[in-house]
Amino acid sequence: MIDEVSSGLLRKLLYSLKEELPRAIELRERLHEVPEPSHAEHATSSLVAEALEAGSVEPVARTGLLARVGPPGKAVVVRAELDALPIEEETGAPFAATNGFMHACGHDVHMASLAALFRAAGSVAGSLPKPLVALLQPSEEAYPAGADLIVREGVLDDRTGAVVAAHVHPDVPWGSVSVEAGPVNASSDNLRIVIEGSGGHGAYPHRAHDPIVALSHAVVALQSLISRRLDPMHAAVFSVGWVRAGSAENVIPGVAEAGGTLRALDPEDRGPLREMAGEIVSHTARAHGCVSRVEVTEGEPATVNDPALAEAARSLVSEAGFELAPAMRSCGSDDFGFYGLTSPTLMLFVGLAGAPGTPNLPLHHPRFLPAREAVEAVARAQAVAFTAAASTIDSVML
Known part of the structure; x- marks a missing residue:
């Protein structure tokens, strides 16, 4: 006092x-x-x-x-x-x-x-x-x-x-x-998600590994990062701010990317959330025959x-x-x-x-x-x- x-x-x-x-x-x-x-x-x-x-x-x-x-x-x-x-x-x-x-x-x-x-x-x-x-x-x-x-x-x-x-x-x-x-x-980190597949003609998706589909599933799966992987009494958020892929309607591209912000109010949650985000993206990409990487730009504590x-x-x-x-x-x-x-x-x-x-x-x-x-x-x-x-x-x- x-x-x-x-x-x-x-x-x-x-x-x-x-x-x-x-x-x-x-x-x-x-x-x-x-x-x-x-x-x-x-x-x-x-x-x-x-x-x-x-x-x-x-x-x-x-x-x-x-x-x-x-x-x-x-x-x-x-x-x-x-x-x-x-x-x-x-x-x-x-x-x-x-x-x-x-x-x-x-x-x-x-x-x-x-x-x-x-x-x-x-x-x-x-x-x-x-x-x-x-x-x-x-x-x-x-x-x-x-x-x-x-x-x-x-x-x-x-x-x-x-x-x-x-x-x-x-x-x-x-x-x-x-x-x-x-x-x-909260702490703040920017995540850049890159998924690489193999491109092809939109009429023959079976001959490609579509990174757009893989990325779409990864973005949805990442919504469970907070709701199912974090103590519900702790505050955190993951929001995707941009998605980028392709240049023509009938071409499956070779690469799809997204960027988002990962925030954690409790300092001890920051590292595990980043690690789990990478795991979710990696496993989702592999399920679609693609490979991935997550680039982290570390921001504020x-x-x-x-x-x-x-x-x-x-x-x-x-x-x-x-x-x-x-x-x-x-x-x-x-x-x-x-x-x-x-x-x-x-x-x-x-x-x-x-x-x-x-x-x-x-x-x-x-x-x-x-x-x-x-x-x-x-x-x-x-x-x-x-x-x-x-x-x-x-x-x-x-």
Whole structure:
């Protein structure tokens, strides 16, 4: 549980945040208007660096930034994402993007909120028990994942006590925050299924080994991967996103391919599910006289909230003016999971459902647009996450 010292720190941060919010809302609109794709967030990075007003800013993963405020020692890293999505915006907002990219996942809000929190922390730097490091991370939406690059560079390893973040979510009620211990976002792997047969004339299928039929049966068989091979109390999903084969109606091709995403909320299920998927495809292909291979592109690990950090944050939620939301776990994925390989982590989900003037739309929709009030909500949630981690990391560091 959190003591009065930690509650006092949170109150100081929240008080200091108030005067930073008008600038943060303006920054959010500027960022939203000029979105940039993964690994090319140069103007975005410059805008945020200027807004941080830090004494020094350290580059990371090419376009990313690290800025530090507070005392010496192991820091609490607060992460926000720089990149946008390749979506044509349809919000009609005065600050809508027109360059073919869009902040349709709330990254503009996360960045502006973190800039406000960083300045607020600077104004009460003498009260911080641990340093706050603002991490502006590139490429959350594309591979190679920015978090993976940062972890591989090792820039956080010896000076980080915990990594925390807050993410807007349209399925969480406005005015509430979801803070759960354990897995909250799934791991993600892409599977490319290739089945090779022997081609021939469509009128003489008995003289061919049809890879399309084999692939079709494999895709259907893979639906039992989750329903019959996994504990029904565990969450996972396999979805096929594309199928490709052939070029003429009367020709049986030699090769058929499909691509899909395999997600597992529980980390221990990830490896076995990949292995079982390969077995299903192999046996199905052989039954049709074909051969197969499954190429796995390993993506993000599951995002797993440290139990002690989650408990500490839950005890601070009401202090920041939030209610505790119902448990929010999903088979969505976030490269934030990579930070859990080296540090305790905590991800909070900030509600948007029912927010002022906010349509009920999913993330990545061309009309997704959090209300301006979301900037304050995310900043308050980031303050909760920082305070919780700063108060507990000495007892939970890996």
